[in-house]
Amino acid sequence: MAPSELAPPLVVTDALVIRQDAARAVGRSDLRVDRGRFSHVGPNAPREGATVIDGRGFAVVPGFVNTHAHVAMAPMRAIADDRDLAGFLEILFAVDAHRVEADVEAGARAGIAEMLLSGTTSFLDLYYLEDAVARACEALGIRGFLGWAVLDPELTTQTGRPLDNAERFIERWNGRPLVTPLVAPQGVYVCGEEVWRGAKAIADRHGTLCHFHVSETRREVSDHIAKTGRRPVEWLAEIGFLGPRMVAAHAVWLTGREIELLARAGVGVAHCASSNAKLASGGVAPIVELRAAGATVGLGTDSVASNNSLSMLREMHLAGLVQKNHRWDAGALRAQELLDLATIEGARMLGRGDDLGSIEVGKQADFSLIRLDHPTLLPARPEAVVSHLAYSASEESIDSVYVAGVPVVQHRTLVRGDWGRIRADAEAAADRLWAFRPSPS
Ligand SMILES: [Zn+2]
Numbered sequence: 001m002a003p004s005e006l007a008p009p010l011v012v013t014d015a016l017v018i019r020q021d022a023a024r025a026v027g028r029s030d031l032r033v034d035r036g037r038f039s040h041v042g043p044n045a046p047r048e049g050a051t052v053i054d055g056r057g058f059a060v061v062p063g064f065v066n067t068h069a070h071v072a073m074a075p076m077r078a079i080a081d082d083r084d085l086a087g088f089l090e091i092l093f094a095v096d097a098h099r100v101e102a103d104v105e106a107g108a109r110a111g112i113a114e115m116l117l118s119g120t121t122s123f124l125d126l127y128y129l130e131d132a133v134a135r136a137c138e139a140l141g142i143r144g145f146l147g148w149a150v151l152d153p154e155l156t157t158q159t160g161r162p163l164d165n166a167e168r169f170i171e172r173w174n175g176r177p178l179v180t181p182l183v184a185p186q187g188v189y190v191c192g193e194e195v196w197r198g199a200k201a202i203a204d205r206h207g208t209l210c211h212f213h214v215s216e217t218r219r220e221v222s223d224h225i226a227k228t229g230r231r232p233v234e235w236l237a238e239i240g241f242l243g244p245r246m247v248a249a250h251a252v253w254l255t256g257r258e259i260e261l262l263a264r265a266g267v268g269v270a271h272c273a274s275s276n277a278k279l280a281s282g283g284v285a286p287i288v289e290l291r292a293a294g295a296t297v298g299l300g301t302d303s304v305a306s307n308n309s310l311s312m313l314r315e316m317h318l319a320g321l322v323q324k325n326h327r328w329d330a331g332a333l334r335a336q337e338l339l340d341l342a343t344i345e346g347a348r349m350l351g352r353g354d355d356l357g358s359i360e361v362g363k364q365a366d367f368s369l370i371r372l373d374h375p376t377l378l379p380a381r382p383e384a385v386v387s388h389l390a391y392s393a394s395e396e397s398i399d400s401v402y403v404a405g406v407p408v409v410q411h412r413t414l415v416r417g418d419w420g421r422i423r424a425d426a427e428a429a430a431d432r433l434w435a436f437r438p439s440p441s
Helices: 073-074 085-096 101-117 131-141 162-173 194-205 219-229 233-240 257-264 274-279 287-292 311-329 337-343 344-349 386-392 419-434
Strands: 010-018 027-036 036-042 051-054 056-062 063-069 121-127 143-150 180-187 209-214 247-252 267-270 297-299 367-371 396-401 406-410
Touching: 010 131, 010 267, 010 274, 010 386, 036 233, 056 386, 063 101, 063 267, 063 297, 063 311, 063 344, 073 101, 073 121, 073 131, 073 419, 101 121, 101 131, 101 396, 101 419, 121 131, 121 209, 121 344, 121 396, 131 143, 131 162, 131 180, 143 162, 143 194, 143 209, 162 180, 162 194, 162 419, 180 194, 194 209, 219 233, 233 257, 257 287, 267 287, 267 344, 274 311, 287 297, 287 311, 297 311, 297 337, 311 337, 311 386, 337 344
Parallel strands: 010 051, 010 056, 063 121, 121 143, 143 180, 180 209, 209 247, 247 267, 267 297
Antiparallel strands: 010 027, 027 036, 056 367, 367 396, 396 406
16 A cells, blocks of 8 residues: 555645754744645645645644664563563563464554554564564554564574564565565574674665664673673674664663764664663663764664653653753753654664655655644743653644654544554453463562
């Protein structure tokens, strides 16, 4: 399904538009969408043949780009709370081993519903059985950048060789408008050199992104030093893995040299402030230093098992506060920068900076209408609205969401899926999966 071919022309009049263009313009404007893309941004949009929405009570913001998720884990929210990463993974791996394609799809639909209802229109995912996630993306109308997890064959519950599975997945889904398949090494703790090299070869062969976890905890770093004599990012640089189209999640425990290595190689970093804080990864990811070194940084929610939300509004808020407090610098990661990470910078990391992440003529019409009369957006002044998005706006203020000009949420209701049914299926998946939860030790 190509949504841009289905979308009728659409005009939004006199809304408070947060463009996220080069000038970071915020102001009253009309918008027109033709064939899924913005065709007019400014006063007096032509209305011929279009559905017209009165935008006076709304802010319009680009759809959020969530750069690290495991969306199908929705039924596992709260299954391993209040444990560190090692204790968390003990439970997660035990439950994950019993997942089947049907409950992955049910979980993905519930997670995607949560994302759409909080204004996210694109996400980068890392999981297996991604065909089920891809189907859920196409059904509900979100853009999925879907990474098939690869790891050492002797450590996986996947049938067959994970690298082969990833490549077949890419071949099956390449060229779709909403689904972008890619390969995703899980991390140095389960991937040997052959897997990293194999993943890079697949990404190069097919021109895809490559997404991976790195340096999330001190334990991961010290174990890798014990094994190889090198820190994870240094080691990945040495084996020739780093390069553009690579997106690293977490990157909490980095040296100055590793920051340079990532930035120079053009590796993007998905910052997961909530997940890191909840799992007590300790320290604070060097986001300010990474950006100063020229790295592209986005925000990621990680899964609801470690966050426990998929809301990018919450992610902006926490990412900003953690950096400011840790650095004794209230000017660190300002509201505008937080919105940049959640929109245009995230789009750049996905290699789609020319096509997504801002409201500009020619770009895909992925955007949300946000109610300016919601209490968390008061005062609804143009000079305050970016701060509201970064620090105070509630998900409940997000009235309607469009992907490629197609409505996917209208007045807080999913358009292309029935929440009652999605919820029932995901609850049934949870009933099955929670039975495999080991008793807490
Ligand atoms: Zn993750």
